[in-house]
Every structure is written in C-alpha cells, then in structure tokens.
Amino acid sequence: MKHDGRTEVFGTDAVVPLWVADMDFAAPPAVTEALLARARHPVYGYTLYPDAAFDALMRWLAARHGWNVAREHIHFCPGVVPTLYAAVQAFTRPGDLVIVQPPVYPPFFSAVRDTGRRVAENPLIERDGRWTMDFDHLEGCAARAGAKLLLLCSPHNPVGRVWSHEELDRLLEIARRHDLVVLSDEIHADLLYPGVRHVPLATLTRPGDRVLTAVAPSKTFNIPGLGLSALIADDAERKAVEAAFGQLHVGASNPFSLAALEAAYRDGGPWLDALMRYLEATRDEVINTLAHRLPRIHAYAPEGTYLMWLDCRALGLDDAALRDLFVHDAGLGLNAGISFGSGGSGHMRLNLASPRAVIRDALERLRRATAHL
Ligand SMILES: Cc1ncc(COP(=O)(O)O)c(C=O)c1O
Numbered sequence: 360m361k362h363d364g365r366t367e368v369f370g371t372d373a374v375v376p377l378w379v380a381d382m383d384f385a386a387p388p389a390v391t392e393a394l395l396a397r398a399r400h401p402v403y404g405y406t407l408y409p410d411a412a413f414d415a416l417m418r419w420l421a422a423r424h425g426w427n428v429a430r431e432h433i434h435f436c437p438g439v440v441p442t443l444y445a446a447v448q449a450f451t452r453p454g455d456l457v458i459v460q461p462p463v464y465p466p467f468f469s470a471v472r473d474t475g476r477r478v479a480e481n482p483l484i485e486r487d488g489r490w491t492m493d494f495d496h497l498e499g500c501a502a503r504a505g506a507k508l509l510l511l512c513s514p515h516n517p518v519g520r521v522w523s524h525e526e527l528d529r530l531l532e533i534a535r536r537h538d539l540v541v542l543s544d545e546i547h548a549d550l551l552y553p554g555v556r557h558v559p560l561a562t563l564t565r566p567g568d569r570v571l572t573a574v575a576p577s578k579t580f581n582i583p584g585l586g587l588s589a590l591i592a593d594d595a596e597r598k599a600v601e602a603a604f605g606q607l608h609v610g611a612s613n614p615f616s617l618a619a620l621e622a623a624y625r626d627g628g629p630w631l632d633a634l635m636r637y638l639e640a641t642r643d644e645v646i647n648t649l650a651h652r653l654p655r656i657h658a659y660a661p662e663g664t665y666l667m668w669l670d671c672r673a674l675g676l677d678d679a680a681l682r683d684l685f686v687h688d689a690g691l692g693l694n695a696g697i698s699f700g701s702g703g704s705g706h707m708r709l710n711l712a713s714p715r716a717v718i719r720d721a722l723e724r725l726r727r728a729t730a731h732l
Pocket of ligand 1: 380437441464544577
C-alpha cells in the first residue's frame with residue numbers, strides 16, 4: 360500500500376512514501392522463520408486459536424506492561440479497525456454520540472459516521488509544546504444526551520503522547536460518572552522510546568467500569584498485513600463485541616497470522632528494543648535538524664510510536680498549498696494533517712520508520728522546497 364497506493368493518494372508515484380503506518384524494516388527473523396515453518400506443513404485448514412497464542416500474548420502483556428490478563432478475557436479478531444467498528448455497533452445505536460479526541464487516526468471518525476452514529480469531538484489541546492486532554496470539555500461531551508462510547512487512542516496517533524497514569528485516571532473518572540464505555544486502542548503501546556512507560560487503561564479500572572482494550576502485534580513487529588489483533592475485556596463488554604463480529608461471521612483465524620503472532624510475542628523482544636533505540640536516534644536527529652535548518656516546521660517529539668506530528672503553520676500556507684509543497688515541490692508523501700480532523704489543519708504526519716538515510720533525504724528535500732518561501 361505504501362508504495363503502490365501512492366498514485367491514488369498523492370496523484371503521483373514520484374514521492375518518497377512516508378505515510379501509511381508501517382515500517383520499512385524487515386520483520387523479526389523469528390517471525391519469518393515461524394511463517395516458513397508453518398508453510399512447510401502443507402495443510403492450511405480452518406484453524407482454532409491455540410493455547411500457545413493466548414500464552415504468548417498474556418506473557419508479553421505481563422512482561423512489557425505489568426498487565427496480567429485472564430485468558431477468558433481475550434478475543435482474537437482480524438484487526439483493530441474492525442474492532443472499532445464492532446464496538447460502535449455493540450454499544451451505540453444510530454444517532455448516538457461517540458466521543459473522539461482529534462486530531463486522531465481517521466478510522467475513529469469513519470467507524471462512527473459510516474454506521475450512522477454521531478461524532479462528539481473532544482479536541483486535544485496543546486500546552487507549552489505538549490499535547491494534553493481537555494478534561495472539562497470531555498466532561499461536557501460525556502454529559503450530552505446520547506453519549507455512550509469513548510474511543511481512546513493510547514498511545515495517541517498522531518500526536519505521539521503516551522498518556523500518563525494521572526491523565527488516564529481522570530478520563531476513567533469521567534467515564535465512570537457518565538456510564539460511558541471506553542474502547543482503548545493500544546495498538547501502538549509497545550512502541551515506546553527508552554524510559555517511557557505505557558499504562559494500560561484496563562489496569563486502572565474499578566469493578567463496574569466498562570473498558571475494552573484492543574492490542575495487536577502488527578505495528579510492533581511490522582506485520583500489519585497479516586491482520587490479527589486481540590480484544591481484551593470483561594465478559595459483558597467482550598461478549599457484546601463478539602456478538603457484533605458474529606453478525607458478520609467474522610472470527611475464523613488464519614494459520615499464518617497466528618504463527619507470526621506467537622513467534623513475535625515469544626521471541627521478538629530484543630528486536631523491538633533494538634528498533635526503539637534506532638527510532639530514538641532518528642527522532643532526535645529529526646527534531647534537531649528541523650530546529651536548526653527548518654525552524655518554521657515544528658515537530659512534537661513522540662513519546663511512543665514512529666509517527667511524528669509536524670506543525671507547518673509557520674510556513675503560512677493553506678492545506679492545499681501545503682500538500683502541493685510536500686508532494687510536488689519536495690517529492691514527499693506524508694499524511695495530510697486535515698485527514699485527522701479538528702486541529703489537523705496546517706500539520707503533516709511523518710512516518711519515521713525508514714532507514715535514517717531516507718529520513719535525512721526527506722528533510723533535505725523539504726529544506727530545499729521551503730527555501731524560497
Ligand atoms: C491507532 C490505530 N489503530 C488501528 C490501526 C490499524 O489497525 P488494524 O490494522 O489492526 O486494523 C492503526 C494503524 O495505523 C492505528 O494507528
């Protein structure tokens with residue numbers, strides 16, 4: 360998609376692709392070996408979710424995030440975006456309100472609008488160069504008639520925040536007061552820069568809280584094309600989403616994605632740690648280069664994920680001109696900020712997960728393209 364989708368998205372394939380959220384890096388060797396081993400067994404029949412897949416995920420969550428999950432609370436499903444759609448169907452009716460926190464990953468909006476629900480925006484706010492949640496505004500959204508569900512992006516794509524214990528506590532408190540269901544999309548949770556800790560929302564809950572969590576090995580190990588994720592929640596909430604998936608008879612597993620998931624969670628830790636050290640150096644270099652050579656573009660240093668949110672407003676361009684500058688003058692394919700909803704205008708999302716030489720070249724292209732402005 361990253362390469363072949365360029366003409367459709369940018370109108371040309373002459374752009375360095377730094378958009379869709381996957382990485383230009385080979386998956387961990389353990390994943391490739393597991394896939395080859397599975398392929399050598401020449402029976403590719405319907406496959407149940409094996410104990411080994413549950414075990415690998417449970418051990419990973421305990422070791423990486425200090426989160427002990429019961430096996431019965433896990434439901435494997437084909438992706439996090441399908442889970443967003445299923446949760447909207449499970450917990451709301453057409454016309455109800457679903458709260459999202461823009462600027463945010465576009466399917467958070469489409470999961471609501473495509474199914475006839477209404478979006479209630481609780482825009483993030485920027486304070487002293489750091490993005491935070493507007494809790495007073497959130498309280499107002501939660502109090503609106505018909506507000507049923509909050510879609511939380513944690514860590515947040517695109518602003519790169521890894522929400523703190525305190526922030527998540529406050530959010531939960533509001534959800535509790537207004538009986539909101541919260542779906543926490545934690546697909547980026549493993550991609551943490553050294554020294555940063557992710558707090559799974561579910562570890563902060565009290566009995567009666569209605570929280571579901573979506574996790575996946577896809578971003579972490581660069582295997583998103585294999586399509587497998589997990590929903591984790593207590594019985595009532597999980598069964599409601601399972602029923603929504605059941606209406607489309609979605610549930611069958613794929614023997615290859617299972618083999619990859621198991622191997623990644625079991626053996627991929629050192630690969631991930633090395634990846635994050637590499638990405639950290641890239642992130643820091645980009646911030647430094649922008650500050651010194653392209654000061655009209657301001658980058659927010661992500662605490663997690665390889666996506667970087669760039670504030671380009673000081674260039675003084677409207678969104679169409681900004682896009683033209685990136686695509687036609689610089690030859691760069693980044694995600695336009697406006698696709699992330701309110702607050703996205705004048706911004707671009709850069710994918711840092713390419714070899715550093717590619718990122719350096721991108722910054723140099725940008726410097727040349729903006730020199731005359
Ligand atoms: C926040 C977020 N959720 C979900 C996804 C995609 O999930 P999946 O491929 O499992 O549907 C992405 C991909 O970029 C993402 O950034």
